[in-house]
Amino acid sequence: xxxxxxxxxxxxxxxxxxxxxxxxxxxxxxxxxxxxxxxxxxxxxxxxxxxxxxxxxxxxxxxxxxxxxxxxxxxxxxxxxxxxxxxxxxxxxxxxxxxxxxxxxxxxxxxxxxxxxxxxxxxxxxxxxxxxxxxxxxxxxxxxxxxxxxxxxxxxxxxxxxxxxxxxxxxxxxxxxxxxxxxxxxxxxxxxxxxxxx
Amino acid sequence: xxxxxxxxxxxxxxxxxxxxxxxxxxxxxxxxxxxxxxxxxxxxxxxxxxxxxxxxxxxxxxxxxxxxxxxxxxxxxxxxxxxxxxxxxxxxxxxxxxxxxxxxxxxxxxxxxxxxxxxxxxxxxxxxxxxxxxxxxxxxxxxxxxxxxxxxxxxxxxxxxxxxxxxxxxxxxxxxxxxxxxxxxxxxxxxxxxxxxxxxxxxxxxxxxxxxxxxxxxxxxxxxxxxxxxx
Numbered sequence: 001x002x003x004x005x006x007x008x009x010x011x012x013x014x015x016x017x018x019x020x021x022x023x024x025x026x027x028x029x030x031x032x033x034x035x036x037x038x039x040x041x042x043x044x045x046x047x048x049x050x051x052x053x054x055x056x057x058x059x060x061x062x063x064x065x066x067x068x069x070x071x072x073x074x075x076x077x078x079x080x081x082x083x084x085x086x087x088x089x090x091x092x093x094x095x096x097x098x099x100x101x102x103x104x105x106x107x108x109x110x111x112x113x114x115x116x117x118x119x120x121x122x123x124x125x126x127x128x129x130x131x132x133x134x135x136x137x138x139x140x141x142x143x144x145x146x147x148x149x150x151x152x153x154x155x156x157x158x159x160x161x162x163x164x165x166x167x168x169x170x171x172x173x174x175x176x177x178x179x180x181x182x183x184x185x186x187x188x189x190x191x192x193x194x195x196x197x198x
Numbered sequence: 199x200x201x202x203x204x205x206x207x208x209x210x211x212x213x214x215x216x217x218x219x220x221x222x223x224x225x226x227x228x229x230x231x232x233x234x235x236x237x238x239x240x241x242x243x244x245x246x247x248x249x250x251x252x253x254x255x256x257x258x259x260x261x262x263x264x265x266x267x268x269x270x271x272x273x274x275x276x277x278x279x280x281x282x283x284x285x286x287x288x289x290x291x292x293x294x295x296x297x298x299x300x301x302x303x304x305x306x307x308x309x310x311x312x313x314x315x316x317x318x319x320x321x322x323x324x325x326x327x328x329x330x331x332x333x334x335x336x337x338x339x340x341x342x343x344x345x346x347x348x349x350x351x352x353x354x355x356x357x358x359x360x361x362x363x364x365x366x367x368x369x370x371x372x373x374x375x376x377x378x379x380x381x382x383x384x385x386x387x388x389x390x391x392x393x394x395x396x397x398x399x400x401x402x403x404x405x406x407x408x409x410x411x412x413x414x415x416x417x418x419x420x421x422x423x424x425x426x427x428x429x
Contacts, residue, residue: 083358115367118329122360147368 045166052173060169062103062161064095067173072151072180076123076143077187083122086148089186090157091141093194094127098134100161105130107160107170110144120145125190140191151182278393279418287418289396291330291339291411293323296420299390302427303381313378316342317427318392319356321372324365332363338414342377343391344384351377386426394418
């Protein structure tokens with residue numbers, strides 16, 4: 001093979017490779033769900049994930065949380081009324097580290113696939129949005145209403161204080177929705193002060 | 199060239215018009231040949247790659263022209279698709295179906311006594327992957343004709359009466375949406391028109407990761423006959 005033929009072949013291969021890579025980048029860009037994008041400039045300020053496990057306290061920079069139980073339900077009972085739907089109820093104890101003088105649970109979301117759910121507006125007295133002070137933990141629930149046909153597979157709970165703080169952190173809990181029973185009734189009690197952890 | 203008629207003492211021969219034309223043809227041909235050589239040289243000099251790109255651009259322009267891409271823009275507002283009670287309309291943002299409309303002129307249910315309350319019952323389902331705010335829907339995607347688009351209506355669930363400010367992804371809810379309109383602009387028996395627009399989601403992916411709905415284009419109109427709200 002002459003050097004001229006070889007250089008022409010290399011040139012075509014470079015062009016073909018360039019076109020292929022551009023097409024692959026275009027496809028990746030459009031097929032990747034927005035919630036999983038991590039290459040934008042904004043990614044540099046994403047909070048760090050601190051992983052939680054049920055029954056174990058997890059400590060972030062400003063928040064300490066211990067998830068006591070995760071339950072599915074077909075009804076939630078508030079004592080005043082029974083609400084139908086498909087529910088994910090997370091019972092937890094929330095405390096503040098004292099790193100900030102005022103800490104509130106402004107971030108609470110459940111991510112299922114590419115969709116993000118925020119706590120239901122149908123219930124009052126839940127923990128989301130509540131303020132905690134160091135040494136005065138609160139016990140309560142965060143309740144999500146989700147479509148019945150999404151109640152399977154894996155989900156991720158994300159909680160934390162101000163989600164806009166750059167390079168902050170958030171507590172995350174992976175939930176297997178297949179392990180939850182969505183037929184029963186779960187009683188949801190208003191958030192209240194809990195005993196401080198020893 | 200020298201005229202050899204002088205050397206032989208003969209009268210100069212006058213050139214015929216055909217001969218003049220024949221001698222003029224040669225420089226023209228020469229010029230044309232030189233021009234052609236220059237053009238061919240230019241074409242060769244640019245090379246296959248440049249001409250391929252130019253050919254591609256021309257091809258794209260031809261395809262755009264064939265598809266009507268250079269046709270004059272249609273600036274007249276499109277006619278809205280008429281929809282009635284129970285019809286369903288879907289776009290990228292939501293699916294909505296309106297079932298009934300009621301007018302209440304009871305001063306106890308309005309903030310301003312000079313207003314009446316128009317309540318439209320609808321089933322609504324958001325397709326947004328993030329919780330969809332009321333502010334992204336009313337006055338933009340769903341607009342009550344005659345209402346101020348900057349004034350947000352109230353939205354309450356039909357089943358438990360709780361207020362709603364966000365719609366969750368693919369969670370269908372039956373809601374009552376209430377607007378206040380100046381008294382006298384609508385009465386029971388009148389037509390209530392709710393215009394549905396199609397927005398698109400603009401996503402920031404490089405400098406940020408936020409997204410917002412924009413480019414709302416009116417596409418359909420629900421027409422319901424208002425009845426008097428139950429006391």
